[in-house]
Amino acid sequence: MIQGKGRWASVMLPALFLVAFLVLPLLLMGVMSVRPRLQGGIFNTDWTPTLDHYQTVFESGSFLPLLGTSARIALLVGCLATLLAYPLAYFLVFRAGRRASVLLVLLILPFWTSYLLRVIAWKIILGSNGAINSFLLYSGMIEEPSPLLLYNRSAVVVTLVYVWLPFVALPIYAALLRVDRSWLEAAGSLGATRRQTFLKVTLPLSLPGVVAGFLMVFIPTVGEYVAPILVGGTRGSMYGNIIETFFGDGINWPLGSALAFIMLGCVLVVVVIAVKTLRVDRMLEES
Amino acid sequence: MSKHALAFVAFALMLAACAGAASTSTTAETVTGGDLSVLEWAFYEVPEMWVEFGEEYPDSNVEFSFGASDEDIYAKILAGSGEDIIHLYTPYLQFYVDEGLIQPIDTSKLTNWDKVAEGFKESCTIDGEVYCVPWDWGFSSILYRTDMVPEGVDSWDALFDPAYAGHVSMWDSGNAAVTVSSYIMGIDEREITEEQMAEIEQMWIDQKDVNLFYWTDEAELEAAFTNGDVWVAYAWNGAYYRLLSAGVPVAYADPAEGRNSWVGQYAISADAESYDLALAFLDGKLGEQTATNLLVDYAYGHVVPDYYGVVEDTNLVEALSLDDPGILERTNFTVPITQEQLEAFVAMWAEVKAAG
Numbered sequence: 268m269i270q271g272k273g274r275w276a277s278v279m280l281p282a283l284f285l286v287a288f289l290v291l292p293l294l295l296m297g298v299m300s301v302r303p304r305l306q307g308g309i310f311n312t313d314w315t316p317t318l319d320h321y322q323t324v325f326e327s328g329s330f331l332p333l334l335g336t337s338a339r340i341a342l343l344v345g346c347l348a349t350l351l352a353y354p355l356a357y358f359l360v361f362r363a364g365r366r367a368s369v370l371l372v373l374l375i376l377p378f379w380t381s382y383l384l385r386v387i388a389w390k391i392i393l394g395s396n397g398a399i400n401s402f403l404l405y406s407g408m409i410e411e412p413s414p415l416l417l418y419n420r421s422a423v424v425v426t427l428v429y430v431w432l433p434f435v436a437l438p439i440y441a442a443l444l445r446v447d448r449s450w451l452e453a454a455g456s457l458g459a460t461r462r463q464t465f466l467k468v469t470l471p472l473s474l475p476g477v478v479a480g481f482l483m484v485f486i487p488t489v490g491e492y493v494a495p496i497l498v499g500g501t502r503g504s505m506y507g508n509i510i511e512t513f514f515g516d517g518i519n520w521p522l523g524s525a526l527a528f529i530m531l532g533c534v535l536v537v538v539v540i541a542v543k544t545l546r547v548d549r550m551l552e553e554s
Numbered sequence: 555m556s557k558h559a560l561a562f563v564a565f566a567l568m569l570a571a572c573a574g575a576a577s578t579s580t581t582a583e584t585v586t587g588g589d590l591s592v593l594e595w596a597f598y599e600v601p602e603m604w605v606e607f608g609e610e611y612p613d614s615n616v617e618f619s620f621g622a623s624d625e626d627i628y629a630k631i632l633a634g635s636g637e638d639i640i641h642l643y644t645p646y647l648q649f650y651v652d653e654g655l656i657q658p659i660d661t662s663k664l665t666n667w668d669k670v671a672e673g674f675k676e677s678c679t680i681d682g683e684v685y686c687v688p689w690d691w692g693f694s695s696i697l698y699r700t701d702m703v704p705e706g707v708d709s710w711d712a713l714f715d716p717a718y719a720g721h722v723s724m725w726d727s728g729n730a731a732v733t734v735s736s737y738i739m740g741i742d743e744r745e746i747t748e749e750q751m752a753e754i755e756q757m758w759i760d761q762k763d764v765n766l767f768y769w770t771d772e773a774e775l776e777a778a779f780t781n782g783d784v785w786v787a788y789a790w791n792g793a794y795y796r797l798l799s800a801g802v803p804v805a806y807a808d809p810a811e812g813r814n815s816w817v818g819q820y821a822i823s824a825d826a827e828s829y830d831l832a833l834a835f836l837d838g839k840l841g842e843q844t845a846t847n848l849l850v851d852y853a854y855g856h857v858v859p860d861y862y863g864v865v866e867d868t869n870l871v872e873a874l875s876l877d878d879p880g881i882l883e884r885t886n887f888t889v890p891i892t893q894e895q896l897e898a899f900v901a902m903w904a905e906v907k908a909a910g
Binding site for chain 2: 303304306307308309310323327328329330332333338341370395396410418496499500501502508511512513514515517518519521
């Protein structure tokens with residue numbers, strides 16, 4: 268244990284950091300969202316709070332449906348990434364043996380390159396003169412490059428699943444690592460098939476990792492805006508792009524803040540419901 | 555996502571704080587000229603872009619800070635970053651005037667003012683008062699692939715033409731979208747009624763059927779032109795010049811409704827420390843050597859037509875239509891709009907982007 272001042276410092280530093288760069292900005296954004304306009308300078312205090320911006324969002328015909336669409340995309344991306352990551356993590360823990368550590372490094376290798384580069388790489392793969400089209404042309408399966416691969420929502424989903432895959436695999440990997448091998452042996456000696464052992468023992472024990480991994484993807488994907496800009500095309504916009512439009516082009520920070528807070532609220536509700544219904548707390552205790 | 559937005563606000567505040575700290579810590583050295591601070595765009599800080607001032611006031615210390623977009627620059631000034639000189643672009647002048655952030659320009663103290671072409675002077679004039687010194691300019695028009703669009707483009711309508719479905723790219727800008735619509739509809743974008751705005755919104759929602767993607771930076775657009783994904787796009791003359799120089803078969807339309815022209819402008823902050831020194835800096839911007847460097851090195855137009863003779867690069871002459879004296883008369887200069895108007899334009903654009 269760190270004693271006295273040292274212990275305080277170890278808590279204070281991260282706490283101060285969080286207050287300065289998370290709590291305060293969040294409060295500022297809350298204040299911004301009830302401010303009528305940005306006029307009079309950022310630090311102007313001469314205004315009366317209003318809920319007009321929230322009303323604007325609720326009255327718009329397309330913003331909230333787009334939030335719904337973004338949530339569905341996030342759900343799809345989260346599910347696909349989890350489905351792909353689970354066998355990966357399972358293999359690393361139970362089958363890879365001594366190669367596991369090398370493979371784990373390979374899994375997180377993409378983190379060493381910039382997020383933007385990884386998204387742009389998909390532009391090169393899916394583009395009309397990209398890798399997939401070139402291969403299909405070369406093999407004679409198509410005669411004209413297909414422009415349908417890039418610039419749509421499917422391209423956004425594919426790109427995001429790729430980007431998030433390691434994020435989901437790691438918590439599942441950690442959860443599987445904690446599974447006590449003797450339980451698996453016990454299940455085997457009690458006559459359970461490998462399938463039964465997996466479904467009744469391994470999977471339930473790894474669920475906290477699955478849920479954590481899924482939420483790590485779902486939450487940020489709802490507000491994603493980079494991938495839609497780069498590979499989403501005309502109809503690939505997500506809710507995050509609308510927030511970005513108001514903060515950037517519109518210099519309308521109040522409306523942008525209101526949009527962001529509505530999203531924050533909705534995601535919180537979804538996560539709380541998910542955690543309550545899936546009894547994540549109990550799963551965590553059991554594991 | 556909210557985290558990005560948060561980071562943005564926090565970052566803006568930090569910048570504001572830093573800028574404040576920087577301006578207060580500047581010690582006033584006893585030099586003949588005194589110090590100047592300029593809120594600039596990257597690449598304009600090099601001495602080649604202010605040759606005359608540098609020669610006349612060698613002891614003056616010019617400090618540059620940078621903005622990444624018009625909105626960014628406005629937000630910084632609004633937050634009190636406090637530079638003496640601001641490099642803004644049409645149509646944002648009105649924002650600064652309405653917020654009292656800049657002061658009028660005494661043109662009688664500018665030795666080069668008379669050489670500036672009339673249209674550019676007008677771009678800086680609001681209610682009879684000159685609020686900025688125009689400097690760089692360029693076009694916005696329709697760029698197209700001559701091999702894919704052999705019939706050519708003679709109207710802004712081309713951006714909506716189903717014949718080019720899947721090969722059109724519009725700039726991701728609500729303001730530009732309204733400008734294009736106003737040309738097609740033949741209306742003044744400063745006097746748009748609610749019905750007209752609804753019509754413009756529908757126009758762009760329908761345009762989504764032909765649009766491949768909304769471009770956000772020129773490199774992205776140029777790549778799509780080069781590989782043949784995009785045939786017809788809203789573009790600036792810079793993209794035209796670079797594609798032309800790279801040998802891509804492109805042409806730049808001279809639409810019946812007229813091209814659009816944007817102008818870069820320098821304004822003096824309302825609380826600039828040395829007004830006369832700031833004026834001298836702006837006067838130098840209109841000097842021949844600086845203008846030549848802008849034209850030849852950066853391929854942008856300069857507001858003094860007398861200097862165009864130095865340009866020998868035929869692609870550049872073509873890209874800026876420097877050999878076509880009538881082009882500026884046929885051009886629609888970007889008109890100043892208010893913050894309220896921009897908000898309405900961007901709200902319309904957000905609805906377009908959010909529509910399925």
